[in-house]
Amino acid sequence: MWRAVLALLAVLCAHAIVPADAFLVKTALLRDLGRRARPARSSAGGCPFSGNALPRDKLVPESLRDIVQGVAFPGDSGVAPDVPPAWLDRQKFERGQAFSRKNFFSLAYAESLSLLINFLFPGELQPLIFTRRSSTVYDSYKRYFDTVARVKSWYESDPWTPNTTAYNNIATVRGYHLDASRRMRQASPDALRLNTTFGPHSDPPHIWSGATVERMCEDAREGACPSDAVDAVLKDRDVTKRVHLNQFDMSLTQFAFSGLIATFPERFGLHGNLERELDAFCHVWAALGYALGIQDKYNFNLGGLALTRRRTRDVLEHFAKPRLRTVNRDWEHMTRVLFEGLSLYNPGVSYEASVLYMMDLLGVAAPRLTASLTPTQRLVHSSIGVFMEGAMRVPSIRTWANQEVANNLRKAGRNADSQRYKESIEKRSYRYQFLPTPSRYQCA
Numbered sequence: 001m002w003r004a005v006l007a008l009l010a011v012l013c014a015h016a017i018v019p020a021d022a023f024l025v026k027t028a029l030l031r032d033l034g035r036r037a038r039p040a041r042s043s044a045g046g047c048p049f050s051g052n053a054l055p056r057d058k059l060v061p062e063s064l065r066d067i068v069q070g071v072a073f074p075g076d077s078g079v080a081p082d083v084p085p086a087w088l089d090r091q092k093f094e095r096g097q098a099f100s101r102k103n104f105f106s107l108a109y110a111e112s113l114s115l116l117i118n119f120l121f122p123g124e125l126q127p128l129i130f131t132r133r134s135s136t137v138y139d140s141y142k143r144y145f146d147t148v149a150r151v152k153s154w155y156e157s158d159p160w161t162p163n164t165t166a167y168n169n170i171a172t173v174r175g176y177h178l179d180a181s182r183r184m185r186q187a188s189p190d191a192l193r194l195n196t197t198f199g200p201h202s203d204p205p206h207i208w209s210g211a212t213v214e215r216m217c218e219d220a221r222e223g224a225c226p227s228d229a230v231d232a233v234l235k236d237r238d239v240t241k242r243v244h245l246n247q248f249d250m251s252l253t254q255f256a257f258s259g260l261i262a263t264f265p266e267r268f269g270l271h272g273n274l275e276r277e278l279d280a281f282c283h284v285w286a287a288l289g290y291a292l293g294i295q296d297k298y299n300f301n302l303g304g305l306a307l308t309r310r311r312t313r314d315v316l317e318h319f320a321k322p323r324l325r326t327v328n329r330d331w332e333h334m335t336r337v338l339f340e341g342l343s344l345y346n347p348g349v350s351y352e353a354s355v356l357y358m359m360d361l362l363g364v365a366a367p368r369l370t371a372s373l374t375p376t377q378r379l380v381h382s383s384i385g386v387f388m389e390g391a392m393r394v395p396s397i398r399t400w401a402n403q404e405v406a407n408n409l410r411k412a413g414r415n416a417d418s419q420r421y422k423e424s425i426e427k428r429s430y431r432y433q434f435l436p437t438p439s440r441y442q443c444a
């Protein structure tokens with residue numbers, strides 16, 4: 001995809017469809033506007049929610065105080081599958097579905113980028129390591145292809161009408177979640193500890209982690225506050241003491257599907273006055289969360305666009321940024337195979353460029369990470385911003401990008417069950433398999 005994007009940008013400048021100077025000036029202006037919309041960088045020494053400085057009940061920003069209580073409760077409320085929430089506004093839901101179908105490219109990229117953030121939380125990462133359904137490039141390609149297809153169905157039919165694809169997919173996903181949490185609950189503490197990490201002593205060919213995690217860790221130690229407050233509240237470091245796939249985890253996954261798009265639409269290629277559509281999009285996610293078993297008081301999107309934005313900014317500032325300081329090799333491996341899997345049907349998706357885009361979005365300076373990128377990766381990183389904040393303003397480019405994703409998904413669907421394709425992917429080797437192993441497993 002990005003290879004095509006780069007070519008398209010070159011063509012735009014070279015053929016003066018948009019005069020090159022005007023394009024650059026406009027892009028600089030857009031970047032400036034975008035920057036104002038991003039979370040502020042922590043001021044020097046200003047760690048407002050540091051555990052030592054504040055009483056316990058003030059450790060968590062107000063918008064998230066109810067949601068964090070969800071760590072103590074199982075993620076599925078047991079709600080009946082054919083009963084929509086009493087607060088459902090059908091018209092708004094359908095408007096949100098239409099918006100999602102029309103902007104699938106932007107949504108899909110924002111969701112992939114959000115997973116880089118969500119995997120900073122052990123409650124999100126460790127169940128996926130445990131089930132081993134996305135730990136290699138091929139498995140990850142299959143797993144996330146299926147995820148995208150299921151989520152797409154939730155934008156296309158009614159999730160409460162029996163036998164629609166959306167309804168069946170809600171039931172399947174609830175089944176997956178219940179199964180994973182039951183298996184984790186039934187595992188012995190030792191088995192749980194062993195099977196929720198790739199282990200500090202894994203060889204590089206088995207765990208793909210090199211420069212990225214090491215550089216991120218160094219950058220984060222300078223650019224983000226410590227995580228003691230987050231630890232005190234989430235109490236999620238010890239896998240043997242957690243409620244697996246709890247209400248908080250579910251809520252944080254709603255953030256992954258909706259938060260970045262709702263809060264930073266321009267950064268994902270959505271322009272113009274979209275407040276009404278984005279509010280409807282949040283309503284869709286509030287309702288899907290309900291259907292998947294999230295109780296109202298932990299529902300990230302209930303309360304509309306303004307509250308979703310408030311919560312997103314608070315998650316990024318108070319939970320995600322501190323957790324950058326605890327990034328480990330499991331994180332790098334799982335996020336690498338995720339992006340490598342996505343790149344099989346979205347050619348040009350770059351892991352390193354996306355990690356840097358995420359750091360940018362979090363407002364954390366990343367000089368060491370940037371220096372570790374190849375010139376091509378740096379170019380891809382810059383083009384993501386130029387494409388999303390500039391080129392995507394052009395309606396025909398937006399249409400093209402959305403069609404491209406739809407075509408790529410169709411192609412991926414055809415390949416998904418081919419044994420030959422599977423073997424060809426499993427035989428591939430990757431540059432980062434041979435990178436030096438970082439000296440530490442876990443950033444501290």
Ligand code: HEM
Pocket residue numbers: 123124125126127128131132133134142143144146147148150151173176177180245246249250251253254257289292
């Ligand atoms: C709003 C919340 C969530 C949504 C919308 C969601 C969505 C999905 C979807 C679409 C699938 C199907 C993937 C497939 O067909 O292979 C799935 C499977 C799964 N999800 Fe979730 N999920 C949510 C929350 C969570 C959370 C909090 C966890 C905890 C880590 C989780 C762990 C899993 C697992 C273990 C599977 C089975 C596949 C595997 O082992 O990787 N999900 N989810």
